Amino acid sequence: MAKGKDIRGNVTLVCSECKQKNYREEKSKRNTPERLSLNKYCKFCRKRTEHKEEK
């Protein structure tokens, strides 16, 4: 049984350069209300780029 209201969900991280949806991350909206932005490797750009949360 789930108890409480834990509003956690998956967000999609989009490469800021080529707009590919490269990663999915689980995030708690309660702990992290702001948009995620992570430096991750993009296989389409073949380098590390900024990946932002898609809305």
Ligand SMILES: [Zn+2]
């Ligand atoms: Zn890219």
